Amino acid sequence: MTGLRLDAVEVHLAGAPIVRDLTVDCPAGTFVGLLGPNGSGKSTALRTVYHALRPRAGAVLLDGVDLHRDLGPRATARQVAALTQDNAGEVHLRVRDIVATGRLPHQSSFSPASQNDRTVVTDALSAVGMTGQADRPFAGLSGGEKQRVLLARALAQQPRVLVLDEPTNHLDIGARLDLLDLVRSLGITVLAALHDLDLAAAYCDIVHVLADGELLAAGPPADVLTPELLRQVFKVAAHRTIHPITGRPHFAFAALTAPPAPRPAEPADHPSPGPAPASDTPLSSPPRLEGTP
Ligand SMILES: Nc1ncnc2c1ncn2[C@@H]1O[C@H](COP(=O)(O)OP(=O)(O)OP(=O)(O)O)[C@@H](O)[C@H]1O
Secondary structure (H helix, E strand, O other): EEEEEEEEEEEOOOOOEEEEEEEEEEEEOEEEEOOOOOOOOOHHHHHHOOOOOOEEEEEEEOOOEEEEOOOOOHHHHEEEEOOOOOOOOOOEEEEEHHHHHHHHHOOOEEEEOOHHHHHHHHHHHHHOHHHHHHOOEEEHHHHHHHHHHHHHHHHOOOOOOOEOOOOOOOHHHHHHHHHHHHHOOOEEEEEEOOOHHHHHHHHHEEEEEEEEEEEEEEEEEHOOHHHHHHHHHHHHEEEEEEEEOOOOOEEEEEEOOOOOOOOOOOOOOOOOOOOOOOOOOOOOOOOOOOOOO
């Protein structure tokens, strides 16, 4: 298989098993989601892909090449870019300089930034809509702007695999969709930890669900994300419908302890045609707000 494969990956942290026997296949060009509750091991698994953690057992393979055994961190960074939550330490740089660090794996001390490097950085800034902010200090940006700059840095790496750890944190709904649309349009292999199950269902070709460091289910979102599985994994009541625009699964959630809502009135209760008033109150006399005279 061409693409990325986590093959029976095992990670221990502080002596405890955090990820156990995890196999995840990301065929080349697919968008694969890693889902699961807080603490289920998603970030830990992703960190083995971008060389921040070495698996204790198993392997991370890119087109069959073992990233830890056969490639070092620098060679891996020419193939794999990550957009993660850890971005401390870069706060004193300008936006353009942050994005330019994405070119470092492609440069050597004998070949500093080339014209091509500068063009790639300019294009990456443009792709995320941050051209006009290129000279601002990174530290002065909003959370959403920072996220876009860090995506630009990942794009500047010109990776074959993009690892995303909760990439839509801090983003408003329009920016979330823009970011995931942009990522999808790249046509590269994507492995993303996502909490938003609607976004996962809308963007992922395949999802893998983790619980307590182990793989519980994998497959297309429509097959995997059943109300039964969501109840088991996230301990919520889930109501699944089809999104009227995207045609993908769409969810409404309630706590398992939530009382059932009163049943809506049957159509037979309102036999007259045309729009019905929202309540029994006549439209000519709007209800008074509590506390108004
Ligand atoms: N350096 C560490 N030492 C010990 N335990 C750790 C370390 N890093 C993470 N863990 C633990 O590993 C478990 C999995 O953490 P991880 O961050 O991978 O989960 P996650 O699924 O990404 O969670 P979230 O959705 O909350 O981001 C958690 O219980 C966490 O406390």
